Amino acid sequence: MVYFRKKELFKNGTRNDPSRIRTRSRKTCGSIKKGYGPKSKKALKTANKQPGKVTVRSTQFDRNADVIAEVLERADGICESCYQPVPFIRKDFTPYLEVHHKIPLAEGGEDTIENAIAVCPNCHQKEHFAVDIVTVVAGIIIEKNQIMIAQRDGQNELTGKWEFPGGKVEIDETFEQGLCR
Numbered sequence: 500m501v502y503f504r505k506k507e508l509f510k511n512g513t514r515n516d517p518s519r520i521r522t523r524s525r526k527t528c529g530s531i532k533k534g535y536g537p538k539s540k541k542a543l544k545t546a547n548k549q550p551g552k553v554t555v556r557s558t559q560f561d562r563n564a565d566v567i568a569e570v571l572e573r574a575d576g577i578c579e580s581c582y583q584p585v586p587f588i589r590k591d592f593t594p595y596l597e598v599h600h601k602i603p604l605a606e607g608g609e610d611t612i613e614n615a616i617a618v619c620p621n622c623h624q625k626e627h628f629a630v631d632i633v634t635v636v637a638g639i640i641i642e643k644n645q646i647m648i649a650q651r652d653g654q655n656e657l658t659g660k661w662e663f664p665g666g667k668v669e670i671d672e673t674f675e676q677g678l679c680r
Contacts, residue, residue: 574617
């Protein structure tokens with residue numbers, strides 16, 4: 500599957516067409532459900548405007564209010580994930596951040612200051628729903644009808660495997676910079 504950065508979409512040629520960008524994005528993203536598009540729009544016209552109701556029974560954790568207070572105080576209005584200021588101020592004039600457990604309580608994580616961080620709503624949703632995508636680059640170097648290829652060293656499952664030169668692209672690094680590094 501090919502992933503691309505937003506800035507790549509706005510180069511010259513057909514990529515400037517917004518409908519093409521949307522179509523390509525849908526094809527690229529594996530989480531879009533089938534049926535999204537014209538069929539879905541037609542179904543919406545005949546859909547019930549009033550949603551049905553369902554009764555849900557759930558279990559919640561009785562969280563320690565002191566842990567929440569300490570984590571929010573430690574953050575001091577800055578998201579501990581993206582390090583940006585809070586997106587908005589609550590009606591009681593306190594900065595809005597959400598407390599997230601690094602190891603979820605449902606998976607046996609502790610309700611402690613050490614296991615919790617204060618995050619903005621975007622980062623909190625990202626923690627729960629985002630897919631980690633690693634961008635890599637590879638260079639194919641052909642010289643005198645020969646292709647450069649390297650054998651991995653190290654002490655892991657990739658040791659001895661063959662690969663083209665390249666590697667992971669770091670944050671705020673261009674593809675070219677990642678390849679040169």
